[in-house]
Amino acid sequence: MYLNCHTYYSIRYGTFSELELLELAQQNHVTRLVLTDINNTSAGLNFVRKASEYSITPLLGIDFRNGVKPCFLGIAKNNEGYLELNNFLSHHLHETLEIPQRAPAFKNAFIVYPFEQVLLNELENFSEHEFIGVSITDLRRLPFSRLVKLKKKLVVQQPVTFRNKADFNAHRLLRAIDNNVLLSKLPQEEEANEAEKMFPIQNLATAFSEYPFILENTEKLLNQCTIHFDFSKGRKPQNLQNYTGSIKEDEQLIEKLCREGLPYRYKKIDTSIKKRLDKELDLIKKMGFVSYFLINWDIVSEASRRGFYYVGRGSGANSIVAYLLRITDVDPMELDLYFERFINLYRANPPDFDIDFSWRDRPAMTQYIFERFEHVALLGTYVTFKERGIIRELGKVFGLPKQEIDFLSTGRYNPNQLDSMSKLVLKYGKLLKGKPNYLSIHAGGILISEKPLHWFSATHLPPKGFSTTQYDMVIAEDVGLYKFDILGQRGLGKIKEALEIVAYNQPEKHQNIDIHDIQGFKTDDTINNLIKTAQCMGCFYVESPAMRMLLKKLEVDNYLGLVAASSIIRPGVAKSGMMREYILRHRHKGRAKEKAHPVMLDIMPDTYGVMVYQEDVIKVAHHFAGLDLGEADVLRRGMSGKFRSREEFQKVKDKFISNCRKKGYSDTLIYEVWNQVASFAGYAFAKGHSASYAVESYQSLFLRAYFPLEYLVAVLNNGGGFYRSEFYIHDARMMGATIHPPCVNNSNIANRICGSHIYLGMLYLRDLESRVMERIVKERTLNGHFVSLEGFLDRVMISVEQLAILIRIDAFRFTRINKHELLWKAHLMLSKNDRLEHPKLFPPRHQKFQIPKLHTTDLETAFEELELLGFALCSPFELLAEPPKNTHGQRNLHRYLNKHIDIYGYLITVKNTSTHTGKRMHFATMVDQHGEVFDTVLFPSVAAKYHFRGKGIYRFYGKVVEEFGFLSIEVIKIQKQDYISDPRYADMKTSKKLFESRVSRNISSGNQ
Structure with missing residues (x-):
């Protein structure tokens, strides 16, 4: 009987989820209802998926409105009708058109005009599929209206927006936020009627007892409607079914492409390669994933034709077929990659390919995909109300001054000392937490469907200009739509631009560069020495302080070591305590046999019995706990944010533990292994993913090794990396570059290099x-x-x-x-x-x-640069008001091992983190007086006393410690050092004198 139900996907209007709506309907003995969110279909698929669990027959429609002003309800008779409604809504959203007062003549959808709108707009002459909706509040006016005579056209339209008073309060707050007005100034016409509630079905029937024909009309309308989407385990993917036009031609094409790819990828094609290829092709065909591979092949082939750089990664790198089709550059035979992680007969979903393009090339590739295939859309995602955002929005709604809103946003307040209005903000904020705020775009997901995408939902058109679904990745997978990940990253832009810069700056060397000679890079001693010594600034994925520290501790000097390091650095491995254990086993070869369980060591000999990759979860679950591959994959997926069925996951967890007990393992061992699995599986990389990252790292390391200045200019021109631009400029100077400030004759908008001279771009x-x-x-x-x-x-x-x-x-x-x-x-x-x-x-x-x-003066110039560029081109140590008391630097740390040192450092970056007990601590990376980098750590007791106060030079006193060959300083106290007063505003003579004495002292000591 309920034709007009809203969820919180009626953005900034509705107040509860689609599951709460089903729960509400079950409580009120409603067995059939229509979900009609306002100009939105986000909840539709999940509503249909979950309805059977509540013994409810779900129906779908749309509440078409202009703002909050109702126009009409569209209710789908069937899936074709839902497609019609979605087409209509999408057209109006894309073109930003007003919804008309009169609906078009839908073939497979009913239209219900609200009672008030019919009177207001004097609507007449209703078609067979059109009806007039009457709510409980409308019943008082119905006897006195001309509409009472239209007996065959009247149906029950009791809107459902609230469950209780709290929902209504939340609704008013959402409407005030949406209108950007104080709650006290919210116009009443912007609110829904508080009576928009669901009543027990018997009460609703009683309310309309004087008009039994209205109940009969409504029942008849509902009985003509049905909607179906396949959410079963065995459902087929809804992606494009074939690439060429037929499955047979697809299979012939993929076989042909693999044959052509074999001699390109392998100099010697042995039996193991052929067996692996046959095994994969057979399974890919059985699972119906051939077109998925061919679509990815089409995308990367087009990128190659256009000269775009790309990296194929994700679990797809486990596949030799992907390697032969050049979707990835990772050889699964070389790395013994676990194919079952990628595809197995227990998985309904196709393989996961993430294809990275340069951030500059990605829009062109997205455009190509939209033009090349018929049914294409970007994948949506919802941005929800989070704590800080809620405080800011409600602070404005309640009229709090900005400084009070800022104070509340910090979270550093005593609730007992807040005034009544601030307490209201916090109280009502709980009503909004987690609700959708607005629809956004998934980071890289693109859907290519066999059916029109409006079969599943409406689409909207964000500023990027590409059609975007109104549901997210998890819902898409539920219904069998699997995304293609087309991502943009700056690392590839750096590589591409570095080669372009080499072409004009060192043309004689450019023609000899093959940036795809990964096999050659892997055995290059110069490149491997950069990794071992962690000289990786600006290089993809290996430049952060944490990665630099790990590379030194592991003494990584080869490709396989870098592949492992790429996954070990992920949060899960560190959280499980296995990062340290891995380093110990790596450095002390006998430790693995001593500490690792024999089964674990047998499963993962390459990683010393330590789980490092996502595949290891499957291996451990399969070999250690005796789960089948399907169950093992449920376990892996259950620990990631993508998974939906917590019940299924719990069953697998219980079976994991019971199987291990049957094998005679002690509970201590079982739970130790389980905790390792649980703590890191959701964060770890697939091995193929790590290998793909390592390939790109080697490409950037090659450029850093042989064309360092050109590469650093490319890094700067592509938005830098982990550090501020200032630091990459410093790094270039340390490698022999002469840095020039912007010049109208020599500078471009971006940076440019001429020989060893770098002219900063005007963009700074x-x-x-x-x-x-x-x-x-x-x-x-x-x-x-x-x-x-x-x-x-x-x-x-x-x-x-x-x-x-x-x-x-x-x-x-x-x-x-x-x-x-x-x-x-x-x-x-x-x-x-x-x-x-x-x-x-x-x-x-x-x-x-x-x-x-x-x-x-040079001092004036330095301060002008500070103001205009954000950094000075001279050494920051030349700007100190008090000269350093010593010349200690990174080069002196060995001499002070296990002793205390007094040292000065210019702050590069700080990582703020917390201990397992929640106490704050800091890791800081600094540049010393000689331009070299050193690392410090402030443990909680020190971090509680001392704080970093922005950019500048700090004086540290602490103990030099070593762990696995990596030197750092455990800080005892710090003090920020003052700069000379700005000479443009201070006493020029005093400042100039200090500056000149500093420069002369640096020159005499040999510092640049």
């Missing part, structure tokens, strides 16, 4: 407008270098404020005129509003101005 000038940069580069490209300030002004439209930025950074240093004189000239030659839009028809005659001789 934070207040310089992009249109000004573009004009400068375009004019210089067309008509050559600028020779004077006057000539520059004749050729480039620019305001005096923008020109001042360029002069202050010394972008006109080629004129050899002091920047203070140039600033005077600029202000005299340009009025405040001059030269913003229109060029002069003829070059103007420039007046001659008498400007006194002015001077600029």
Whole structure:
């Protein structure tokens, strides 16, 4: 009887989930109801999936509205009707069109116009599929309305939006947030009626007892509707069924491509390779995944044709077929990759391929996929209300001042000391926590479906301009839609641009580079030495302090070691305590036999009996606990965020434990192994995924080893990496580069290199407008270098404020005129509003101005750079108000091992973390006075006393310690050091004197 039910996917309107709606219906003895969210179909699939568990027949529709103003309900008679409704809604969402007051003539959907709207809009002449909805509150007016005569057209439309008063309160808060108004100023017409509740079915029938024909009409309408989606275990994937047009042709094509790929990938094709290939092809065909492989092959082939770099990773790298089709560059035979992790007969879902493109190339590849295939959409995801966001939104709704909202957002308050309004924010915030706030886009998921995607839901059109589903990845998988992951990353952009830079900076060497010669890179001693010594700044996945530390501790100097390190660094391995154990077993070869259980060591000999990869979960569950492969995969998936059936997972866990007991293992051992599995499975990489990462790491390490300056310029031009740009510039200087500030004659918008000279890009000038940069580069490209300030002004439209930025950074240093004189000239030659839009028809005659001789100090220049670039190009140690009391640096740490050291460091990065007891501690990476890097740790007792207060130089006192060959300082106390006062505002003579003495001292001690 309920035709108009809302969930919280009626965004910023509804108040509870689709499962809570089913629960509510069950409590009120409702056996059939229609889910009709407002302009949204996100809950539809899961509503249908779960309805049978509540003994409810689910039906689907849409509540079409303009804002909160109702237009009509669309109720699907069947799946074709749902497709019609989704097509209609999607068209209006894509084109941002208003919903019309009168519905189109749907063939397979009923239309219900709300009673009030029919009267208001004077609607008449209703078609066979159109009805008028009457709610309980409408019954008072019905006898006095002309509509009472339309007996065959009246149906029950009792909206369901709330369960109780708390829901209504949450609704009002959501409406105030959506309208961006104070709660007290929320217009009543923006709220739903508090009576929009579900009543027991008997009560509803009683309410309409005077109008039995309304109940009969409603029952008749509901009985004509049905909806079905297959959520069974044996359901077939809903992805594109074939690539060529027929399954037979698909199978012939994949076999042909594999035959062609064999000689490209393998110099010697032995029996083991052929057996593996036959085994995979046979299983891929049986599972119906051939088209999935061919679609991925199509995508990477197009990328190759366009010269785009890509990396295929994920569990798909476990497949020799993927290797032969060039979807991945990881040889599963070399790494003994576990094919059953990738595909087995117990899995309904196809293999998982993640294909990474450069962040610049990814939009073009996404566009290609949308044009190449028929039924395509991006995968949606929901951003929910989180604690801090709730406080900010409700703070505004309740009218709190900004400073109070900021204070509450920190979470550092005593609840007893808060005023009543702040307490209300926290109280009502609990009502919103976890509810959907808005629909967003999955990081890289694309759906390519056999059926139109509107068969499953409506789509909307986010700013990126690609059709996007109204449901997320988990729901998609439930119904058999499996995503293609097309991801963008900056690492590939760095590699591609580095090769382009080498092509113009060292053209004689560029033609000899094969960036895909991974086998050659793996055996290159220079590259492997960079890994062993952790000289990996700017290199993909291996540059972070934690990874640098791990590489040194493991003494990694080969590809397989890097593959393992890529997964060991993941949170799960560290959390289980097995990272340390792995390092111990790696460094002390006898320890594995001594500590590891024989079965575990036999299962995972390469990793010393330690679970490192996702596959290890399957291996341990299968060989150690005796689960079959299907159950083992349930276990692996159950520990990731993708899994849905907690009941099924619990059964497998129970079987894991009972099987182990039957094998005679002690409970101590069983739970030790289980805890290792449980703590890391959801975070670990598949081995093929780690191997794919290691391939890209080797490519970037090759460039770092042989073309370090070109590579670092590419790193900077692609948004840097783990560290600030300032640090990569410092690293380039340490490797022999001369760094120049932006220059109108030598700089582009991005950074450029000429020999060993790096000219910083104009993009670092934070207040310089992009249109000004573009004009400068375009004019210089067309008509050559600028020779004077006057000539520059004749050729480039620019305001005096923008020109001042360029002069202050010394972008006109080629004129050899002091920047203070140039600033005077600029202000005299340009009025405040001059030269913003229109060029002069003829070059103007420039007046001659008498400007006194002015001077600029190096110290002033340093502070101008700090202001304009965010960092100075001189050593930050030259800016200290008090000179360092010593010259200790990283090079001295060995001498102070197990002793205390007094050392100065410029802060690069801090990792704030917590101990297992929740106490705060810090890991900080610093640059010393000699430009070298050292690491520090502040344990909780020290972290409670001392804090890092932003960028700058800190003086540390602490103990030098060593763990597995890695040196760091356990800090006892720190003190931030003061810089010289800014000479542009302070006593110039004093500051200049300090600066000059500092520079002379550094020169005499041999520091640059």
